[in-house]
Amino acid sequence: MDSLPLHLCTLHTSATIINRSHAFFHSMALLALLYYRASSFYLYATSPSHLLTWLLVFASELFLSFLWLLSQAYQWRPVTRTVFPETLPEDRELGAIDVFICTADPKKEPPVKVMNTVLSAMALDYPPEKLVVYLSDDGGSSLTLNAIREAWRFARLWIPFCKAYGIRTRCPEAYFSKEEDDDQFVEEREKIKRNYELFKERVVGACGKDEVEQGVGIAGHNHPPLVEVIRDDNTVNEDSSAGHPNIPLLVYVSREKRPSHPHHFKAGALNTLLRVSGIISNAPHVLVLDCDFFCNDPSSARQAMCFHLDSKISCSLAFVQFPQKFHNFSMNDIYDGRLRSVFEMKWPGMDGHQGPMLSGTCFYIKRAALYGNVGEVKDPLQLKQYFGPSNGLIKSLGQSYPCKVIEDGSFSTRLQQETQFLASCSYEEHTKWGEEIGFLYNSVLEDYFTGFILHCKGWNSIYYSPPRPAFLGIATSNLNDTLVQGRRWYCGLLQVTFSRFCPPIYGLLRMSFLESMCYAHLALNPFSSFCLWCLATIPQLCLLNGIPIYPKASDSWFVIFSLVFFSSLLKHLKDVHSTGGSVQTWWNEERIWMMKSITSHFYGSLDGILKSVGMGEASFTPTNKVIQDDQVKLYQMGIFDFRTSTVLLAPLVTLVIFNMISLVGGVGRVVVAGCWDKLFGQIFLSFFIVAVNYPVIEGMILRRDKGRIPPSVTLLSLAFSMLFLISGSMVLMS
Numbered sequence: 001m002d003s004l005p006l007h008l009c010t011l012h013t014s015a016t017i018i019n020r021s022h023a024f025f026h027s028m029a030l031l032a033l034l035y036y037r038a039s040s041f042y043l044y045a046t047s048p049s050h051l052l053t054w055l056l057v058f059a060s061e062l063f064l065s066f067l068w069l070l071s072q073a074y075q076w077r078p079v080t081r082t083v084f085p086e087t088l089p090e091d092r093e094l095g096a097i098d099v100f101i102c103t104a105d106p107k108k109e110p111p112v113k114v115m116n117t118v119l120s121a122m123a124l125d126y127p128p129e130k131l132v133v134y135l136s137d138d139g140g141s142s143l144t145l146n147a148i149r150e151a152w153r154f155a156r157l158w159i160p161f162c163k164a165y166g167i168r169t170r171c172p173e174a175y176f177s178k179e180e181d182d183d184q185f186v187e188e189r190e191k192i193k194r195n196y197e198l199f200k201e202r203v204v205g206a207c208g209k210d211e212v213e214q215g216v217g218i219a220g221h222n223h224p225p226l227v228e229v230i231r232d233d234n235t236v237n238e239d240s241s242a243g244h245p246n247i248p249l250l251v252y253v254s255r256e257k258r259p260s261h262p263h264h265f266k267a268g269a270l271n272t273l274l275r276v277s278g279i280i281s282n283a284p285h286v287l288v289l290d291c292d293f294f295c296n297d298p299s300s301a302r303q304a305m306c307f308h309l310d311s312k313i314s315c316s317l318a319f320v321q322f323p324q325k326f327h328n329f330s331m332n333d334i335y336d337g338r339l340r341s342v343f344e345m346k347w348p349g350m351d352g353h354q355g356p357m358l359s360g361t362c363f364y365i366k367r368a369a370l371y372g373n374v375g376e377v378k379d380p381l382q383l384k385q386y387f388g389p390s391n392g393l394i395k396s397l398g399q400s401y402p403c404k405v406i407e408d409g410s411f412s413t414r415l416q417q418e419t420q421f422l423a424s425c426s427y428e429e430h431t432k433w434g435e436e437i438g439f440l441y442n443s444v445l446e447d448y449f450t451g452f453i454l455h456c457k458g459w460n461s462i463y464y465s466p467p468r469p470a471f472l473g474i475a476t477s478n479l480n481d482t483l484v485q486g487r488r489w490y491c492g493l494l495q496v497t498f499s500r501f502c503p504p505i506y507g508l509l510r511m512s513f514l515e516s517m518c519y520a521h522l523a524l525n526p527f528s529s530f531c532l533w534c535l536a537t538i539p540q541l542c543l544l545n546g547i548p549i550y551p552k553a554s555d556s557w558f559v560i561f562s563l564v565f566f567s568s569l570l571k572h573l574k575d576v577h578s579t580g581g582s583v584q585t586w587w588n589e590e591r592i593w594m595m596k597s598i599t600s601h602f603y604g605s606l607d608g609i610l611k612s613v614g615m616g617e618a619s620f621t622p623t624n625k626v627i628q629d630d631q632v633k634l635y636q637m638g639i640f641d642f643r644t645s646t647v648l649l650a651p652l653v654t655l656v657i658f659n660m661i662s663l664v665g666g667v668g669r670v671v672v673a674g675c676w677d678k679l680f681g682q683i684f685l686s687f688f689i690v691a692v693n694y695p696v697i698e699g700m701i702l703r704r705d706k707g708r709i710p711p712s713v714t715l716l717s718l719a720f721s722m723l724f725l726i727s728g729s730m731v732l733m734s
């Protein structure tokens, strides 16, 4: 046993060499660029307005260069992992796992989809008595409760079927949507398929009936706690009498919600699950899944155990993060819903240091890591100050026991009452839940913040991206969801940056230096949207007014600017290529990066700033998981769907119009005045922005379909551009 490893870690040697050499040359070019900018100060000292443009451009270049420097930590030492689950100990020595699945709104997250996630998790290849699946329903919806009861009935057919025939795709919807004609069990397959259809009918049928009364609005925020162990009364004894139930326990948890109590969104839901599961099964490991991420490979639990059970690393290992992979993205992926750079570049890079950031879903985490550093505390009264008044929960700390409900075959009234108490909305008052215990509340990006604090406390994490995706989810496939999500994320980032846990300061001495650079990069990234706004407007305004911002095209300094520009574009192209992307992917990523920076990241940063001064309320609007046909069609064809709010769309359109004006005006000016040399850099910049954002021009002028940019937004944006042009020019001329 000893000689056979559970896992291996391989350094990407060639990528490391390329990345470091590129970092070296690029940093030389950046230094030269900044030197040029600093020393050209005297050219702009002629008037205060010119000096202001110089200052804004210089500050932006300086800040973006600093961010780039921080981002080199991701590139420094990328690694890949391999696992050998066959070397794991016998089943009875494996650690138990509690699976947490969250859902919040049956309208946006259709119960059939949520149940597919539940079923795929119940069917994980793991001893069923060591697996308990908990579903948190923040909507408190009877539709979801009904659906989970139906799912339980179907699971009794589905799981034995999967195990008997070694099915690997254990999410029923995914399995049945594949055409598979296996002669050996075609009959059995058809039988199960019929049952699946019936199951869906019953779930969807209930949705139809209750639609009117089931408005999520009020019900979703005002309901009592409900914890129910899902089981079919007739089969209880049959199942547990043998002591080896053949399917995992399934528990429905809907925590109490009252408008008067903050519920802390997903983090609050997860903490309720931690407590409730603590007194039912108290597994030492927890798998967290968003309701739209089903298990695509049943072996992920054993893969994660290859790390968690390795005695050499286990004591400091907090979580094993799997990549978020998606089943609905198109080849073109115009919105970069796949988040390629995060899951293919950044996380493998961080894995070479102290480990990837926590990413909300698809991770196996140790319960002990979430319970904080209270291991030393033995006094129950003191523990209650941290964990709250439940005796059952205090007793469970640090203990391992087989699942209580499976043991006695019943969900005793006492246990039931205790779980309801743990799920009540006032339970957390005067405790450390969300501050030191469990998932942390300070940010709507609970995953990033919780993971950051874990790394600060000295915990490590591991990134494992298996050849067959372990989980598959739904990527955002329309502009509105992409922008709304980006806005929430950037607001969440800044909530942490402006707190006393500001990563560049708080993290610096608490984790490895390169790891802290990665966190600092993300923490400061929201400010880049302000810099990008400057670089997408000021050189253009100056162009229209004949003021040069970059060196003459014939000047040798111009080479430096070109080098920086092309070196970053080419490095991005190389990264895209090495992760299997095409030139088209590269171009698309450039575009969506600009779009997000200008709108959603900009607004998210503003939200974060406002919240830090006590204005504005935190919100977590779940993304839409209902796939609409016309939207999918546009997405599949790689055509932008501009149906989003004017607030989000107008800045983008304004910026593109403004760059079109400056391009035309600038070319006109140089043709008339013959000063190509002087303004070439700015003309090229406007041209690049317009070219990358061509779909916006199409959406304004050429398209007539529903997803076009509404003429009202175009007109409004035109007015904004003119206003900016006129007022800006007046300032420059003063």
Ligand SMILES: O=c1ccn([C@@H]2O[C@H](COP(=O)(O)OP(=O)(O)O[C@H]3O[C@H](CO)[C@@H](O)[C@H](O)[C@H]3O)[C@@H](O)[C@H]2O)c(=O)[nH]1
Binding pocket: 102, 103, 104, 105, 109, 136, 138, 264, 265, 266, 269, 289, 290, 291, 292, 359, 360, 361, 444, 445, 446, 447, 485, 488, 489, 492, 620, 621, 622, 623, 624
């Ligand atoms: O009050 C809430 C709000 C959301 N959720 C659940 O949180 C999950 C994630 O929400 P989703 O709408 O899918 O947001 P995404 O932007 O797709 O989520 C990403 O970003 C979140 C942080 O903003 C992370 O928590 C997620 O894991 C990550 O996938 C879903 O299962 C929701 O049901 C709740 O349980 N309660």
Ligand SMILES: [Mn+2]
Binding pocket: 290, 292, 474, 623
């Ligand atoms: Mn999601």
